[in-house]
Amino acid sequence: MILIIVDGIVKASWLFLLSVGLSIVYGVLRILNLAHGSLYALGGFVAAILVTDWVEHGRWEEGTFLILFVAAALVGLASGPVIERGALQWIYGRDQALQLLATYALFLILEGLQIALWSSESFQTYVPFSVLGNFALAGVIYPWYYAILLGTAVTAGLILWAFLNRSRFGRLIAAVTYDREISRALGINLRVVYVITFTIGAFLAGLGGAMSAPMVSVVPGFAVDATVAAFAVVVIGGLGSIGGAAVGALVVGVAQAWAVHEAPDIEVFAIYLVMTSVLLIRPQGLFAREAVRRI
Amino acid sequence: MKRSGAVGGILVIVGIVVWWSLAPSWLDFLTAVAVAKGLVVLGVVLLIRAGLVSFGQGLFFAVGAYAVGFAGKWWSMHDALALAGLGLAAGIVVSLAIGLLVARYREIFFAMLTLAFSMMLYGGLVKGYGATGGSEGMPITPPTLLGRPFSSDTELFFFTLACASFMIVMALLYARSPLGYAAQAIRSNEIRVGYLGASVTKIVLATFILAGAASGLGGALDAMLVGHIDPDLTYWTTSGEFVFVALLSGTGSVVAPLVGTVIFEIVRSYALRWFPDFWQIALGGVLLAVVLFLPGGLWSLHERVLEYARRFARGNGSALEQAPARTRRQEL
Numbered sequence: 031m032i033l034i035i036v037d038g039i040v041k042a043s044w045l046f047l048l049s050v051g052l053s054i055v056y057g058v059l060r061i062l063n064l065a066h067g068s069l070y071a072l073g074g075f076v077a078a079i080l081v082t083d084w085v086e087h088g089r090w091e092e093g094t095f096l097i098l099f100v101a102a103a104l105v106g107l108a109s110g111p112v113i114e115r116g117a118l119q120w121i122y123g124r125d126q127a128l129q130l131l132a133t134y135a136l137f138l139i140l141e142g143l144q145i146a147l148w149s150s151e152s153f154q155t156y157v158p159f160s161v162l163g164n165f166a167l168a169g170v171i172y173p174w175y176y177a178i179l180l181g182t183a184v185t186a187g188l189i190l191w192a193f194l195n196r197s198r199f200g201r202l203i204a205a206v207t208y209d210r211e212i213s214r215a216l217g218i219n220l221r222v223v224y225v226i227t228f229t230i231g232a233f234l235a236g237l238g239g240a241m242s243a244p245m246v247s248v249v250p251g252f253a254v255d256a257t258v259a260a261f262a263v264v265v266i267g268g269l270g271s272i273g274g275a276a277v278g279a280l281v282v283g284v285a286q287a288w289a290v291h292e293a294p295d296i297e298v299f300a301i302y303l304v305m306t307s308v309l310l311i312r313p314q315g316l317f318a319r320e321a322v323r324r325i
Numbered sequence: 326m327k328r329s330g331a332v333g334g335i336l337v338i339v340g341i342v343v344w345w346s347l348a349p350s351w352l353d354f355l356t357a358v359a360v361a362k363g364l365v366v367l368g369v370v371l372l373i374r375a376g377l378v379s380f381g382q383g384l385f386f387a388v389g390a391y392a393v394g395f396a397g398k399w400w401s402m403h404d405a406l407a408l409a410g411l412g413l414a415a416g417i418v419v420s421l422a423i424g425l426l427v428a429r430y431r432e433i434f435f436a437m438l439t440l441a442f443s444m445m446l447y448g449g450l451v452k453g454y455g456a457t458g459g460s461e462g463m464p465i466t467p468p469t470l471l472g473r474p475f476s477s478d479t480e481l482f483f484f485t486l487a488c489a490s491f492m493i494v495m496a497l498l499y500a501r502s503p504l505g506y507a508a509q510a511i512r513s514n515e516i517r518v519g520y521l522g523a524s525v526t527k528i529v530l531a532t533f534i535l536a537g538a539a540s541g542l543g544g545a546l547d548a549m550l551v552g553h554i555d556p557d558l559t560y561w562t563t564s565g566e567f568v569f570v571a572l573l574s575g576t577g578s579v580v581a582p583l584v585g586t587v588i589f590e591i592v593r594s595y596a597l598r599w600f601p602d603f604w605q606i607a608l609g610g611v612l613l614a615v616v617l618f619l620p621g622g623l624w625s626l627h628e629r630v631l632e633y634a635r636r637f638a639r640g641n642g643s644a645l646e647q648a649p650a651r652t653r654r655q656e657l
Contacts, residue, residue: 062433120617125512126432127378131572132616134565138609146603258440258561265437299448302441309438313430 033170034287040176042276042283043183044242048256049263050187050275051234054194057207057270058227061118062126064133067257068140069109069232073239074248075144077101078153081243095178098240105240106233114228119221141253153248179241186234191272203227207270262305268315277316281308334493334580338486341587345482355590357482357550360489362386362567363586364543367496368536369571370582374500375532376512380436381443382567384423385416385537387450387559389544391457394554397466405468405475409488409545416541417534424533428526431515443559450556462555465548485546489583492539496579499535508532569608573615575622585623 052066080097113136121132164171194200205213206223214220238256246252259282267278282301289300296303308316345356365386372379389412396402396411427438450457457463467474468481475481499505507528510518515525548554557563574585596607619625 117613117617124620125376127373127376128572128616128620130378130433130436131568132613134569135609135612135616138612139606140609142603142605142607142609145605258444261433261437262441265434269433295452296448298451299441299445302444302448306438306441306445309430309434310426313434 034291035284036170036172037287037290038280038284040179040283041286042279043176043180044238045259045263045279045283046183046276047186047234047238047241049260049267049279050190050272051231051238052260053264053267053270053272053275054190054234055228055231056264058203059118059122059224061121061129061133062261062269063136063231064130064257065113065136065140066231066235066260067253068137068144069105069235070239070242070256070260071144071248071253072109072140073102073105073236074243074246074252075148075153075239076105076236077240077243078248082153098243099237101240101243102233102237105236106229110229110232111225113232114225118228119224122224137253137257144253153243175244182237182241186237187272187276190230190234194272199226259301262301265315266305266308268317271317274315274317281316331497333578334490334497337493337580337584338490341486341583344587352591352594353478353482354550355594356587357478357485358547359587359590360482360485360583361543361546361550362570362590363583364489364492364546365540365567366570366574366582366586367492367579368538368540368543369567370574370576370579371496371499371508371532371536371539373571373576374505374512375508375529376515377431377529377532378436378568379439379536379564380561380568381439381441381559381564382536382540383559383561383564384439384443384446385420385540386544386547386563386567387443387446387554387556388415388419388537389413389541389546390548390554390558391450391544392541393545393548394463394465395456398463403466403469404472405470405481405484405549408468408549409542412545412548413538413542416537416539416544419541420534420537421530424530424537428530428533440561440564443564444561447556447559447561450559457556460556462553462557465552465554467552468549481550485550488542488546492542493580493583495535496539499532500579504528504531569612573612573622575624577621577624577628581622581624588623 048067048070051069052063055066056062077098080101081094084094084097117132117136121129164173165177166172192200194204202213202218203223203226205216206218206220210220263278263282264275265278266281267274267276282304285300285304286297289297293300341356341360345353348356365382368385369379369382372382392411392415393408396408402408402411423439423442427435427442430438451460453459469475470480470484475484507518507523511525511528518528519525544558547558570586570589571582573589574581593608600607615622621628
C-alpha cells in the first residue's frame with residue numbers, strides 16, 4: 031500500500047512537471063499544444079547530451095543537477111519564441127479543430143527533427159540518478175533522486191503559483207486569460223504576454239524531459255507516451271489551473287502505480303480508464319470553471 | 326449547385342478508375358488500400374464538419390477489420406459482400422454504444438475520449454492473445470464473391486470501389502439532408518441550434534454513427550485487401566493519420582476524402598522512396614502550410630480555380646468588384 035502511494039507520488043511529480051506547462055499555455059493562449067510532448071523530448075535530449083559531456087570531462091558530479099535546469103532553459107528560450115512567433119500567432123481565435131491540427135503539424139516536424147538529428151541513437155545518463163545513493167522508507171529502498179524530483183515539482187508549482195498570483199506580470203497574464211479585448215484596451219501588450227507564457231510552458235516541458243532523462247533511456251519517439259499522459263492529466267484536472275494539474279497528476283500517478291503493482295494486465299491503458307471515468311462523471315474535468323455560454 | 330455533389334462524386338470515381346488503369350502496377354495495391362482508408366477519412370471529415378475532431382477513428386477501422394477476422398475464423402464466412410455488410414454493421418453497433426457516451430462532449434474532451442476508447446481497444450486486442458493473436462494479429466482468408474473466388478486483384482479493387490461509392494452516396498444524402506445542414510450549424514454555433522428546437526446531442530450521435538459505419542466498412546475492405554489485421558489499426562498514430570489526411574483533403578465536400586487519401590498515399594510512398602529520413606518533417610510542413618494558407622484543404626483549390634475562371638470569363642472590369650472581401654478575425 032505504502033509502496034503504491036510512494037510510487038504514485040513519484041510518478042505524479044513527473045506528470046505534474048510534464049503537464050502544468052500545457053495547462054498554463056492553454057489558459058492564456060487558448061491553444062492546446064499537441065507538440066508539448068516534443069518539447070519535453072527535446073529537453074530530455076539536450077539534458078542527456080550536456081550531462082554526458084559534463085561527466086566525460088570529469089567535472090563535479092553533483093553539478094549535473096544544475097545542468098538539467100540549464101538544458102530546460104535552453105530548450106525553453108530557443109524553441110518558445112520561435113514556435114509562438116513562427117506558427118502559433120497565426121492561429122489565435124481560429125477554429126479549434128484547425129488549432130489542434132496546426133500543433134499536430136508542429137509535433138510531426140519536431141519528431142522528424144529529432145529522428146533526423148539523433149536517429150537510432152539512445153542516450154543514457156544515470157549519473158544524476160546514482161550519484162546521491164539511496165534511502166530506505168518503510169523497508170523499501172528508494173533513490174534520493176526521487177526526492178529531488180518531488181522537490182522540483184513542488185517548487186516549480188509554488189513558484190509558478192506565486193508568479194501568477196503575486197507578481198505584477200503574473201496579474202497581467204491573469205487579466206489576459208479573463209478577457210483579451212479589455213486587457214488589450216487597457217494597454218497590456220498581448221504579444222509579450224503570449225511569448226513569455228509560451229516560453230514558460232516550453233521551459234516547464236523541457237524541465238520535465240530533463241528531469242526524466244536520468245531515469246530512462248532517451249530515444250526518438252519517447253515523446254509520444256508523454257504527450258498522451260500530459261493531456262490525460264490536464265483533462266482530468268481541468269484545463270488552465272495549476273491545482274488541477276497537480277490533482278490530475280496525483281490521480282493518474284497513483285492509478286498507474288496501482289496498476290503496475292496490482293493489475294499489470296491493464297497497465298497499458300490504466301491512464302485511459304481513469305480519464306474516461308473522470309470525464310463521464312465530471313465532463314469539464316475536476317477543477318475547471320463552468321464555461322460561459324456565448325450565444 | 327444542388328447537383329454538383331453528385332457530379333463531383335462521379336468525377337472522383339471515374340478519376341480513380343482512370344488513375345488505376347494508368348498508374349504503374351506497383352501502385353495498384355496502394356490505390357485500392359487508399360480507397361478503403363478513404364472511407365475512414367470520410368468518417369473523420371463528417372465529424373469535422375460538425376466541429377468535432379476524432380482522434381480515435383482507428384477504433385472503428387479496427388472494429389470492421391476484426392469483425393471480418395472473427396467471422397472468417399469462427400463462422401468460416403468468406404463472402405465479400407456479407408463481410409463488407411458485417412463490417413458496416415459492426416461499425417454502426419459500436420459507434421452507437423460509444424456515441425451515447427461521447428455525444429455530449431466537445432473539443433478536446435471529445436478528441437481525448439475517442440482516443441481513450443481506441444487505445445483501450447488496442448490494449449484489449451494486444452492482451453486478448455487467445456482470440457485475437459495479440460500484437461501479431463491474424464491472417465484473413467481471401468474472400469469470395471457469391472461463392473466464387475476473386476479471379477484477380479482488379480476484381481477486388483472494383484468491389485472495393487463499389488462499396489466506397491455506396492458509402493459516398495450515403496454521405497451525400499446525409500450532407501444534403503436537414504440533419505447534415507444542422508451538423509454544420511453545430512460547428513458554427515451549437516447553442517443557436519439548440520434554441521431552434523433541434524436536439525444537438527441527437528444530431529451529433531447520428532453523425533457519429535454514420536462516421537462509424539463508413540469507418541467500419543473501410544476496415545472490413547482493408548482487411549480483405551491486405552489479408553492481415555493487427556492491433557495497430559486502432560493505435561493512435563493510425564487515427565492521427567486519418568485526421569491529417571482529412572484536413573489535407575478538405576472538409577468542404579464529402580467526396581474530397583477519397584481523392585485526398587489516394588493522393589496522400591501516393592505522395593507518401595514517393596516521399597518514403599526519395600527522402601526516407603525527412604518524410605515526417607515534410608508531412609508536418611505540408612500540414613502546417615495547409616492549415617495556414619489553405620484552410621479548406623486540397624478540395625478548395627478547385628473552387629478557387631472555378632472562381633478565377635468565372636472572373637476571367639466575365640472580363641477584367643467586374644473582377645475587381647466581385648473580388649471576395651477578405652475578412653480576418655482581429656485576434657491580435
